[in-house]
Amino acid sequence: MNSESLKIFCTVAEELSVTRAATRLGRVPSNITTRIQQLEADLGELLFIRQGKQMLLSEAGSRFLQYAHRLLALEQEARHVTSLGREGGQLRIGSMESTAACRLPSLLATYHQKNPTTQLLLTTGTSKDLIEQVSSEKLDCAFVASGRYDVHQLNEMGIQAIKIWREQLLLLLPEQDKLAKCPSDIKTRSLATFAAGCSYRHIAEQWLNIPSQLDWHIHQLSSYHAMIACVSAGSCVALLPEKLLQSMPQEQLSINSLPIVECDTYLIYRTGYQVPAFDAFQSLIVSTCT
Numbered sequence: 001m002n003s004e005s006l007k008i009f010c011t012v013a014e015e016l017s018v019t020r021a022a023t024r025l026g027r028v029p030s031n032i033t034t035r036i037q038q039l040e041a042d043l044g045e046l047l048f049i050r051q052g053k054q055m056l057l058s059e060a061g062s063r064f065l066q067y068a069h070r071l072l073a074l075e076q077e078a079r080h081v082t083s084l085g086r087e088g089g090q091l092r093i094g095s096m097e098s099t100a101a102c103r104l105p106s107l108l109a110t111y112h113q114k115n116p117t118t119q120l121l122l123t124t125g126t127s128k129d130l131i132e133q134v135s136s137e138k139l140d141c142a143f144v145a146s147g148r149y150d151v152h153q154l155n156e157m158g159i160q161a162i163k164i165w166r167e168q169l170l171l172l173l174p175e176q177d178k179l180a181k182c183p184s185d186i187k188t189r190s191l192a193t194f195a196a197g198c199s200y201r202h203i204a205e206q207w208l209n210i211p212s213q214l215d216w217h218i219h220q221l222s223s224y225h226a227m228i229a230c231v232s233a234g235s236c237v238a239l240l241p242e243k244l245l246q247s248m249p250q251e252q253l254s255i256n257s258l259p260i261v262e263c264d265t266y267l268i269y270r271t272g273y274q275v276p277a278f279d280a281f282q283s284l285i286v287s288t289c290t
Contacts, residue, residue: 001042003075006068008035009047013065016055070137080118081275090119091277094130094142097194097224098240099265102247103143103165111284118277128197134159134268140278141269145199154268161266162282164289167241169203170257172227174234178256183208190217192227192236199263204239207260231255 012021012032022029040047047061057065073092080089095104100122108120125133127144134142135157143164151161173180173188180186191210193201210216219236221227224244230236232255245257267285269278 001039003072005035005039006072008032009039010065010068010072012036012048012055013057013061013068016057018055066136066138073137073140077275080277084276087117089275089277090121091281092121092123092138092140093281094123094125094133094139094144096127096130096143096145096199096265097124098167098200098244099143099165100124101224102241102244103265107285107288110288111281114284115277115280118280126195126197126201127199131157131159131268134270137270140273140275141267141281143265144268146264146266147199147203151266154266155271158271159268160271161268162286162290163264164267164285165265167243167263167265168259169200169239169261169263170242170245171204171207171260172231172238172240172245173256173258174231174237175256176234177237180258186237188235188237189215190219190230190236192219192221192230192238194222195220200239200241203261203263204237208237228255 008021008025008027011024012018015021015024018029018032018036022032025032036047043060043064045060045064046058047064049056049058073090076089079087104122108122111118112120123130123133123139127147127149130139130142130144131149131154133139145167154161173186177186177188186208191201191204191208193204195201205211208216210218219230221230224238224240225248227236227238227240228248231238239260241263242257242259245255267282269282
């Protein structure tokens with residue numbers, strides 16, 4: 001079980017095809033097949049289910065994939081720490097969509113200029129998913145919103161949190177609700193939002209008292225642009241940070257909005273996680289944003 005075999009396994013798991021994995025890795029398919037067979041023999045378990053030309057991860061393969069990613073990340077971390085940062089390593093960063101869109105571009109560019117040998121990997125998701133990925137070591141750090149977990153709860157999970165930004169959250173309203181000042185004024189009964197686990201969704205549901213009302217509909221979408229389009233069409237309300245709305249094309253700024261609450265964004269990381277790449281990233285974020 002060496003790092004090269006783990007890389008091959010992870011690539012095949014992503015592609016679910018030996019041929020596509022071989023193309024990505026610049027190897028011949030027979031070499032990929034042999035490596036997977038050797039790994040399966042070492043583990044004593046089939047990692048893939050083969051159905052004709054199709055490949056699927058087995059239950060054992062799905063379990064092993066999590067550890068394969070962690071082992072590869074740990075190898076990178078070990079090289080990076082041992083060389084005191086001279087070996088650039090990688091930093092796996094998680095972020096909410098809104099933060100990635102309007103807060104991180106300039107910061108990541110600055111970090112890259114100062115640390116060109118460190119590979120930055122960015123993943124977006126809901127706050128709940130990001131917290132779980134930091135806890136399970138799939139991510140090294142993440143930007144998440146308060147609302148579902150407080151700092152004490154995060155600490156109990158072995159996660160440290162630093163307050164970075166405070167966002168003014170706006171409820172976007174369609175034309176028919178432009179005069180609304182409180183939840184009872186809103187006639188539209190559909191909320192455009194991300195999947196469950198999104199802190200902003202949780203805040204919107206609580207402010208609108210959606211859990212106790214049967215006539216509300218959750219319209220689950222994957223982008224803020226789609227949410228704004230639904231509001232413009234008059235079919236939904238949506239909650240998003242004011243700074244994100246300000247970064248949108250000017251014609252979208254005419255959408256009616258109602259400020260409802262401020263929400264903190266935290267940089268979170270595992271307790272005791274201290275490597276040069278992250279130390280430099282944390283120092284940059286704290287000195288620039290707090």
